[in-house]
Amino acid sequence: MSKSVLLKSSLAKKYWMAATGLFLCLFLVGHLLGNLQLITNTGESGRRAFNEYAYFMAHNPFIKIMSWLTYISILFHIIDGVLLTIENKKARPIAYAHKAGTKSSTWSSRNMALLGSLILVFIVMHGAHFWYKAKVRKDMQLHTYKIESTQDLGQNVPPQIYYTHTPSIQPIPADPNAIDVKNTTELYIKGTNIKIGEGYKDLHSVVMAFFSGKETNGVPGNEYAFLAVLFYVISMAVLAFHLMHGFSSAFQSLGARHPKYTETIKNVGNGFAVLIPLLFAIIPVIIWKLNN
Numbered sequence: 500m501s502k503s504v505l506l507k508s509s510l511a512k513k514y515w516m517a518a519t520g521l522f523l524c525l526f527l528v529g530h531l532l533g534n535l536q537l538i539t540n541t542g543e544s545g546r547r548a549f550n551e552y553a554y555f556m557a558h559n560p561f562i563k564i565m566s567w568l569t570y571i572s573i574l575f576h577i578i579d580g581v582l583l584t585i586e587n588k589k590a591r592p593i594a595y596a597h598k599a600g601t602k603s604s605t606w607s608s609r610n611m612a613l614l615g616s617l618i619l620v621f622i623v624m625h626g627a628h629f630w631y632k633a634k635v636r637k638d639m640q641l642h643t644y645k646i647e648s649t650q651d652l653g654q655n656v657p658p659q660i661y662y663t664h665t666p667s668i669q670p671i672p673a674d675p676n677a678i679d680v681k682n683t684t685e686l687y688i689k690g691t692n693i694k695i696g697e698g699y700k701d702l703h704s705v706v707m708a709f710f711s712g713k714e715t716n717g718v719p720g721n722e723y724a725f726l727a728v729l730f731y732v733i734s735m736a737v738l739a740f741h742l743m744h745g746f747s748s749a750f751q752s753l754g755a756r757h758p759k760y761t762e763t764i765k766n767v768g769n770g771f772a773v774l775i776p777l778l779f780a781i782i783p784v785i786i787w788k789l790n791n
Contacts (some may be wrong), residue, residue, distance in 0.1 A: 516579045517752035519572040520745050526569050527775050535778065537706060538785045543644060546716075547662060549706075550642050550699040553633060554664065577619060584612045607744035614741040621734035628709060628727075633702050637683050640717060641698035643673040661686060663696040671696050710783040711790035725791075728783045735780035742772035 533556065536549045556562050607614065632639050642662040660670040661678075663686065671678060671686055678695075679687040686696040701716060708715040710731075712724030721727060746768030747761075755764065 513583070513752045515575055516583065517749035519576040519579070520749045522568070522572045523576060524742070524746065524771065526565075526572075527779075531775060531778055534782055537703070537782055546642070546701075546703040547699075549703040550662070550701060551664065553702045554699050557634065573622070577615070580612060580615050605744060607740045608748070611741065611744060614737055617737045618734070618741055621730075621737070624730070629702070629706065632705060633700060639683070639700050639702075639705070641673075641680065641684060642701040642703075643716070646670065661696065661698045663698050665696050671698075707786060707790075710786040712787070713790050724787060728787045731783045732780045735776035738779075739772050739776040742776070743769060746771055 533549075533552050536545060536552060539545075540548050556566075643659040644662055645659055659673040661673050663671060677689050679689050680698075681687055684698050684700060685694055686698055687694050701718070704716040704718045707713075708718040709721045710724055710728055711720065712722065713720045747765045750764050750768075751761075
């Protein structure tokens with residue numbers, strides 16, 4: 500029996516690994532549905548839809564709770580994986596002379612620790628490029644756009660206005676001489692405490708600039724965009740192999756193992772392991788391809 504403070508037995512560790520893994524599979528589906536907007540809804544309308552989605556994900560109370568559950572699940576999944584790997588090595592201190600696969604094992608099942616470690620690297624990189632900018636940084640630019648009209652609007656119309664989710668009677672100019680931005684997104688009349696609106700962080704333009712390599716709505720292009728796209732595609736391939744074993748293994752650990760549906764679970768898991776990472780990988784590829 501393990502004396503770990505977090506998890507007292509190997510069986511408990513396997514339950515935690517399975518439960519957190521399946522919860523993270525649900526997270527992947529939700530995250531994918533939101534990200535697909537980057538390629539299914541283009542132009543200014545797509546930009547608005549994605550930034551509204553990002554705002555909703557950051558401010559909705561229920562989503563906030565789910566986000567914290569996701570963070571905790573990732574943390575426990577990592578810790579659990581490390582503890583199980585250490586236990587397995589202790590249980591078999593002398594390595595086999597030849598690590599050959601068996602009929603009941605796959606390459607993925609024998610290398611889950613390696614695959615998990617590579618996914619952790621991806622999570623850290625992904626978080627640094629997007630999550631940190633959206634959640635932590637205070638200087639992320641807000642969504643602004645240009646008024647387009649077939650009529651001459653005169654000289655008093657500002658070149659750029661803020662896109663807000665609390666629309667005012669008049670457009671709010673993106674002019675630092677007239678507007679103060681406080682608390683990252685709140686818009687105030689310059690030098691006063693009069694709040695006139697709240698803008699959206701322009702995460703859409705950050706993503707587009709990162710993967711396209713082109714300047715996007717004032718966000719500088721990423722000169723290493725092609726390498727970023729390649730890194731994401733490879734990371735999704737790693738995720739696919741991890742899910743290939745992890746999905747069905749999670750159900751098995753939770754006791755869902757029966758001749759009637761074991762094969763079905765395996766097939767569903769294989770389909771999930773291919774489809775979800777593939778769709779994630781397609782997004783940066785299409786963004787890069789359409790801009791290069």
